[in-house]
Amino acid sequence: MSSAVRWWLLSDLHLGESDDDPRGPGRMLAEFLRREVLAAAHPQQHVAFVGDTFELAGLAGDGSQFRLKSILARHPAAFHALEACAARGVQLHFLCGNHDADLARPSVAARLSALLSPVEPARVKVHPWILHVPHVLVAEHGHQHHALHRIPEVLRAAVNDTEQLHLPPLAAWHAHPSKSRLSRAGAVARACLGSERAERRVRQPAYDALLQNESQRLALDGDTVRDLARLSRFRTVSALPATAIRMVRRGTGRAVRSGEAPAAAGSITRTLEAHGFEVAWYISGHTHRALESALEASTTRYVNTGTWCSDVRGPGPDQSDRRAFPYAVVDIDPDGATSGGLRYWRPAGS
Numbered sequence: 001m002s003s004a005v006r007w008w009l010l011s012d013l014h015l016g017e018s019d020d021d022p023r024g025p026g027r028m029l030a031e032f033l034r035r036e037v038l039a040a041a042h043p044q045q046h047v048a049f050v051g052d053t054f055e056l057a058g059l060a061g062d063g064s065q066f067r068l069k070s071i072l073a074r075h076p077a078a079f080h081a082l083e084a085c086a087a088r089g090v091q092l093h094f095l096c097g098n099h100d101a102d103l104a105r106p107s108v109a110a111r112l113s114a115l116l117s118p119v120e121p122a123r124v125k126v127h128p129w130i131l132h133v134p135h136v137l138v139a140e141h142g143h144q145h146h147a148l149h150r151i152p153e154v155l156r157a158a159v160n161d162t163e164q165l166h167l168p169p170l171a172a173w174h175a176h177p178s179k180s181r182l183s184r185a186g187a188v189a190r191a192c193l194g195s196e197r198a199e200r201r202v203r204q205p206a207y208d209a210l211l212q213n214e215s216q217r218l219a220l221d222g223d224t225v226r227d228l229a230r231l232s233r234f235r236t237v238s239a240l241p242a243t244a245i246r247m248v249r250r251g252t253g254r255a256v257r258s259g260e261a262p263a264a265a266g267s268i269t270r271t272l273e274a275h276g277f278e279v280a281w282y283i284s285g286h287t288h289r290a291l292e293s294a295l296e297a298s299t300t301r302y303v304n305t306g307t308w309c310s311d312v313r314g315p316g317p318d319q320s321d322r323r324a325f326p327y328a329v330v331d332i333d334p335d336g337a338t339s340g341g342l343r344y345w346r347p348a349g350s
Contacts (some may be wrong), residue, residue: 003043003044004042004044004331004334005042005044005046006008006044006329006330007328007330007332008036008037008327009050009283010049010050010328011050011284011308012051012284012286012325013049013053013308013309014099014307014309014311015068015074015078016071016176017055017074019238021310023310025308026077027077029308030075030078030080031077031347032344032350033081033085036345037082045090046090047091048093048095048114048131050095050097050131050139050141050283050285051095051100051142051285052098052286053094053108054068054071055067055105056068056100057100057101057102058101058167059100062107064102064103065230068108068112072312082116083117086117086123086124087117089123090123091123091125092123093125093126093127093131094109094112094124094141095126095127096128096129096138096141096154097143097285098286100227100242101154101157104128106159108126109126116221128155129155129158131212132220133279134277135278135336136281137279137282137304138268138282138283138287139332142214142262142264145231147173147232147233148170149170149286150234152198152199152209152234153198153199153202153231155211155214156210156253165281166191166195167191168191168195170188171191172187172190173187182269195234196236199234201234202230203230208226211225212225227271228268228272231271232264260293261291261302261304262284266283266296268282269282270297278300280299280300280301281301281302281303282295282332283304283305283328284302284304284305285304285305285306285307286304286312287297287313287316288307288309288312289305289316290312291304292304292341297311301341303341305327305342306325308326310322315332317344321348323347325347326343326344326345327344328341329343
């Protein structure tokens with residue numbers, strides 16, 4: 001490696017067609033990009049958005065492209081700062097989360113690239129599932145390991161552009177137009193059946209071919225990618241009771257475990273290590289709980305990048321100080337050594 005490289009990673013901005021979040025994630029992102037990324041001296045910079053950057057899921061036809069354009073127009077400061085980054089040579093990465101799963105569709109990904117970097121579209125990359133930098137990091141949003149948010153066949157949408165993604169059970173509840181709990185429960189039941197069928201298809205040879213293609217993009221072998229894809233699985237019989245327990249704990253004020261890395265993080269790093277693809281960092285978002293933690297029996301370090309929206313969870317400093325915005329930084333020295341971790345950024349005047 002000829003020069004130093006810096007990765008900035010953040011997640012869960014949840015930018016939508018409105019701009020009513022009191023925390024102002026779009027405006028804060030613009031200031032962060034100007035003051036930190038564009039002002040940095042590193043010759044090679046990557047900014048990775050680790051999922052749920054946009055509210056962009058469950059739309060049919062060209063609806064996703066129209067929604068994406070509308071979102072960027074509603075957040076002009078963020079839009080122009082992202083444009084400036086791409087124009088300056090900063091590589092932008094967008095990982096798909098459960099709230100912006102439609103980015104996995106090639107036409108939507110191409111639209112994002114054209115909007116942010118019309119001269120050099122390759123400056124904007126969309127990763128439908130995982131981002132892998134060999135020996136350095138693996139990043140994914142994390143929803144694939146939470147049953148009610150899991151989208152088993154996400155890679156089908158990355159190939160078949162016209163296909164609308166199957167909504168996972170929790171999204172089906174929130175997206176249902178009726179206020180009737182009975183109607184919504186019916187939508188959830190249908191989504192559960194759909195997820196069960198999708199899990200069976202993921203384990204068939206046709207999906208293995210998609211995983212094999214994905215392994216080439218990720219610079220991993222086919223067996224590793226297949227094992228990673230099958231680490232988690234939706235099962236109605238276990239997912240619904242587990243969710244009910246979490247809801248009861250929240251309702252009674254009993255804290256949901258938030259100070260430890262999720263079990264899936266250890267499974268992922270052990271799988272990578274078993275296949276000879278160790279990385280220094282495993283990074284995810286999704287839970288809105290910013291966290292840095294060691295992983296048991298592993299040299300890999302775990303970072304959750306929290307959220308920039310107002311739905312902050314967990315005991316971090318962003319809970320009491322809403323002007324603290326979590327992100328991860330990973331520096332790669334010319335000799336390949338890495339350093340970094342969870343950081344908190346505060347805007348000017350904070």
